[in-house]
Amino acid sequence: MTFDTTFGQGHHLHLIDGSAFIFRAYHALPPLTRKSDGLPIGAVAGFCNMLFRYVEDAKSGDAPTHVAVIFDHSSKTFRNEIYPAYKAQRPDLPEDLKPQFPLTREATRAFNIACIETEGFEADDIIAALACRARDAGGRVTIISSDKDLMQLVGDGVEMLDPMKNKRIGRDEVFEKFGVGPERVVDVQALAGDSVDNVPGAPGIGIKTAALLIQEYGDLDTLLERASEIKQPKRRQVLLEHADQIRISRRLVQLDRDTPLDVTLESLEIREPDDSLMDFLNAMEFRTLTKRVAEKRGVEPPLPAPTPAATVEAEEIAPLPFDHAAYEVVTEPAQLAEWIAVIHEVGHVAFDTETTGLDEMRAELVGISLCVTAGRACYIPLAHVTGTDDLFGGAQRVEGQMLISEALALLKPVMEDPAVLKIAHNAKYDCKMLARIGIAVAPIDDTMLMSYALHAGLHNHGMDALSEQYLRHTPIAIKGLIGSGKSQITFDRVAIADAAPYAAEDADVTLRLWELFRPQLHRARVTTVYETLERPLVPVLADMEMAGVRVDRETLSRMSGAFAQKMAMLEEEIHALAGRPFNVGSPKQLGEILFDEMGLQGGTKGKNGAYGTGADILEDLAAEGHDLPARVLDWRQVSKLKSTYTDALQDHVHPDTGRVHTSYSIAGANTGRLASTDPNLQNIPVRSEEGRRIREAFVAGPGKVLVSLDYSQIELRILAHIADLPALKEAFRQGHDIHAMTAAEMFNVPLEGMDPMIRRQAKAINFGVIYGISGFGLARNLRIPRADAQGFIDRYFERFPGIRTYMDETIAFAKANGHVLTLFGRRINTPEINARGPGAGFARRAAINAPIQGTAADIIRRAMIRMPAAIADLPARMLLQVHDELLFEVEEDAADTLIARARAVMENASDPAVKLSVPLIVDAGRGPNWAAAH
DNA sequence: ACGCTCACG
DNA sequence: GACGTACGTGAGCGTA
Structure with a gap:
């Protein structure tokens, strides 16, 4: 093939680090699979999106004339011959990523972009060789990557672009990172080493020190020659002793600019993609991207390739577009009756309430939307008013709405019909709204909680975000209707014509999410979690919130x-x-x-x-x-x-009830804990004497008392069970002081007359273990030297070897599966567990903590769900949950009975699903206010 | 809007 | 003398 021009001055080469794109795509997206055959394609989907976005961005501004994507060929390279341990401790690739590698090459070629890899060399080497050749030919080069190992190439017309931060990396940025210019980056890296890639470097020397040394001596060879002149004895010794290792490290980090290339720069000239791109995207079944690419190229998107097995299902759910015009506005009772007939026929309905505010206790109902099958939805406006006030300062009810009483009379039977499943997103909100006007919605499903059971730890579970991610559809934004900030209006002032598509769409989205998530619950083995720990909590919490606590x-x-x-x-x-x-x-x-x-x-x-x-x-x-x-x-x-x-x-004291009504978010905390908002009643002071007095304002009604029951040491008990710590379990069975016991075991001191200081330290270690202990963290907590803290931890692990096993196994499980599990099967995803950098430490500790905190959360959830039936005949109400505590209000005479009943429910909450090898103990207190009850 | 600080388990 | 580090939350305030 011949070309009009040879690569040279005026040309601009973009080199894309393909492997980085793949890994980022893999970790950024949930494990998507191709609908027709279940082939994992999440990474390919993300990769294509990134490539498409890159191609579009590259057309504007500092446009490239030539471009290539470079991949790693295999993990074995010439560096392994120099140093066998190089990149040896890399975790194995996730199983579902492996088959996606060849597809990313195909994707690159489909975009009509050159795709380069060479056996025995890393992508970085190829990038180095191409960059040097292009620069020597007089052209400019931009490397699309944020990999620090590539920074040695920067300068003389070569720069990098961090695609995540969209930040250009030139000489200044390299200097900022390494303390030296690009020419000396290799020297600094050789000294500092890299634990992730197993580059040994010089022990005890990091980037900061390495930069200082190189600045002082000019370059690595000079430094090593004159190492004996270094003043600091430790540094001198390290450099003298490890000179060879440092030289080997340099060969590992030095990119091979002479990597053999079987492409010419000219062949990398930018080409427009042709039809094969559409074919590829279509074969992958990327609907949204296919459509977007088709739009950009001004061609018709091809019809989705029909695959025999999935044709029916695929056509029923996913490809249906969202058609706002198809939504109905229901204004007549007869019309509503027709919808209700369909609901009975189908057996389920997705619904959503529109109200004047976010506070269910104060907001007023404005309208209700229903959806029976994807795309078939309606909105029933009930209390819309004119946007502007009339002469008398009042807003006027607009025409064309059913009376609320009429509509509710028709809806109540179906909303309460045990044979009709009501589906909502965040059902607690809608159930409370309807409960206030006398409708007890049941049975229900909740798509927010389904997402929580499936995706806790991956992302939040708001409807808009879920719609974007799983339906590839952006719903109408509420902001566009009611505005934001000071000029915000209430929903009842939104014109019905605007409100209807928004509201009906929400019900439509909810129904489609339900259809999507329902089978996924089984596949992820979280159906039981959803059905026993999530869904039944909705009515329980709704009642607690509506009861409120008297303040x-x-x-x-x-x-x-x-x-x-x-x-x-x-x-x-x-x-x-x-x-x-x-x-x-x-x-x-x-x-x-x-x-x-x-x-x-x-x-x-x-x-x-x-x-x-x-x-x-x-x-x-x-x-x-x-x-x-x-x-x-x-x-x-x-x-x-x-x-x-x-x-x-x-x-926050409600004007009508005189009580404070918090709101619990069920899907807020990753671990399964609840979170309390507006106001947060889970962080009312207790630790300081002065603060604790705030609790005196939380009072029981006349003739009643507050009763508080809390689990004693529940997380430590769970740890003793999960990690199988015989000494701890025995202490719990005997009812011993657990921290004193720990101290006795660790420091070989008698239990009798335990020094409170020693006990305090043991207590700190016990908690530290639950949090994924580190010497630094314990040292700071106890204000003792770090070495001492590390000593404590070492001894603790020695005496309780089950801890180390638990930690290692939990991390290994998380790395292999991308999630951890509680004893009750709750799944907490750990997407960052295989990340590198400081984020890895966080992820590890969170993974260690999650099964413990999550199991405790599961246990109190089980107790709460069983509580209403257990105390139904008592003049008592459950009011608050504070992670390991439940607060009740009860008529004075019945307090003892309540304590006995509630305690039994709480102490046996894990039965029969899980048989704990430690007893659960609940402490109880009662009094006229929360301070006294505690 | 974001970070700091601090309240809870 | 590498780095930065206990886990999980929500709210109010000052600062940008």
């Missing part, structure tokens, strides 16, 4: 006044100590006062240039005898109590 405004208000006075006093003192007035609530100003003006030691600036002024730092300063930080700590405590609790809580 005495007077008490709060009185406390608020006292706090205000105390704050004012403290503020005066603080200003006097500082020598000038300033905003005590501003960490920035406080930092400047402490560390700049007063010149106190120990100020460290964080990444955004501000001094840290956290409680731990201020406590250290206070311990040195400084008054100002001590006063600020006092001020902060009072300020927190006032603003977050005594003030804000008053605003």
Whole structure:
């Protein structure tokens, strides 16, 4: 083949790091499979999306003239001959990724982009060779990658582009990262080594030190020659002893610019894709991308390739477009009756309520949407008013709506019909809205909770996001209808013509998600979790939230006044100590006062240039005898109590009920815990004496008492069970002081007369283990030297070997499966577990903690679900859950019975699904208020 | 909108 | 003297 022009001046070559694209795509997307045959294609889908976006972006601005995607051929390269351990400890590729590699090559060729790989060489080497050749020919090069190993190539017309951050990496950025220019990057890397790739480097020397050394001596050879001149004895010794290892490291990180190439630069000239692209995308069954590419190319998208096995199913659900015009507005009873007849025929209905606000206790019903099959949905407007107020200042009800009473009379039977399944997204909200007007919706399914059972840890479970991700459809945004911020209006002021497509679409999306997720629950083996731990919680929580807890405004208000006075006093003192007035609530100003003006030691600036002024730092300063930080700590405590609790809580007292109605999010926390919002009643103070008094404002009604029951040490008990720790289990069976027992076991001291300090340390270690302990973390928590902390941990692992096994096995499971499981089968996904960098540490600790925290969450969920039936005949209500505690309100006479019943439910909550090898113990308390009940 | 700080288990 | 680190949450405030 011949070309008009040879590559040279004025040409611009883009080199794309294909392997990086693949891995990013694989981890960014859920495990999608091809509908017709189940072939895993998530990574290919992501790869194609990225390539398409790249192609579109590349057309504008600094456009390339030539482009290639470079892949790694296999894991064995010439570097393994130099150093067998190189990249040896890389985890095996996930099974579902392997078959996708050849497909990404096919995809690249389908985009009509050159696709290069060479046996025995890494993609980085090929990139190096191509970049050098292009540069030598007088052209420019951009490497699309963020891999630091490629940074040695930057300079003289070669730069990099980080595709994630869309950030250009030139000489300055390389210098920022390595402390040296691109020419010396290899030297720094050779010294620092790389634990991820198993490049040994010089032990104990990192990038910072390496950069210093190279800056001082000019280059690596000079440094190694003159190593004996280094002043620091440790460094000198390391360099002298490991000179060979460092030289080998350099050969490992040095890219081979002479890698043989069997392509010419000219052959990389940009070409438009042809029909084979559409064929490929279609064969992969990427509907949305096929459509988008077709639009861009101005051609008709081909009909989806029919595959015998899946034709029927595929046509029924996924390919149906969302047609807003097809949605009906229901204005007459007869019309609604027709819809209800269809619902009975189908046996299920997806529904959604439209209201005037997010607070179910205060919002008013505006309309209801229904959907029976994908695409077939309607909206029943009930309380829409004119957008602007009339002359008398009131909004006028608009024409063309059924009376609420008429509509509800028709809907109530079907919503309560045990033979008709009602499907909603976040059903608790809609159930509460309808419960307020006398409709007890049942039975239900909840697509938000289905997603939670399937995807906890992967993403949030809001409907819009799920629709985008799993239906490839962006629903109408509510913002477009009601606006945002100050000019926001309520939904009842939205014109029916605008409201109908929005509302009906929500029901439509819900139904399609339901159809999609239902079979997935089985495949992911989370049907039982969904049916026993998620769905049944909806009515239980709805009742608790509607019950609310009585809060005495007077008490709060009185406390608020006292706090205000105390704050004012403290503020005066603080200003006097500082020598000038300033905003005590501003960490920035406080930092400047402490560390700049007063010149106190120990100020460290964080990444955004501000001094840290956290409680731990201020406590250290206070311990040195400084008054100002001590006063600020006092001020902060009072300020927190006032603003977050005594003030804000008053605003949450419902005007009609005189009670506070929190809202629990079932799918908020990754581990299965609930989260309480608006207000958060799971973080009411208890640890400090002053804060605990806030709980005195949470009171029982007349003739009633509050009863609190909480699991004793539930997470440690679960740990003892899961990790099989005989000594701990025995201690729990005997009812011993678990932390004292741990201390006795670890330090070989007698249980009797245990030193409280030793016990405190054992306690910290016990909790640390649950959190995925590190020497650093324990040292900081206990304020002891890091080496001592590490010593404790080592001894702990020695005495309780089951812990190490549990941790190792949990991590291995997470790496192999991408998720961990609780004892009850709850699945918590760990997408970051195979990531590199500091994120890996977080992911590991989260994976260790999740089965323990999650199992505890499952247990209290089971107790809550069984509770209503167990106490149905008692004048008692369950009000709050605080992770390991349940709070009840009960008539005084029945308190003892309630405690006995509720305790039995809680202590036996794991039966019969899981037989725990430790007893669960529940402590109980009662009193006129929450402080007294605790 | 985002980070800091701090309340809880 | 590599890096950064206990797990899970929500709310109020100051700062940008």
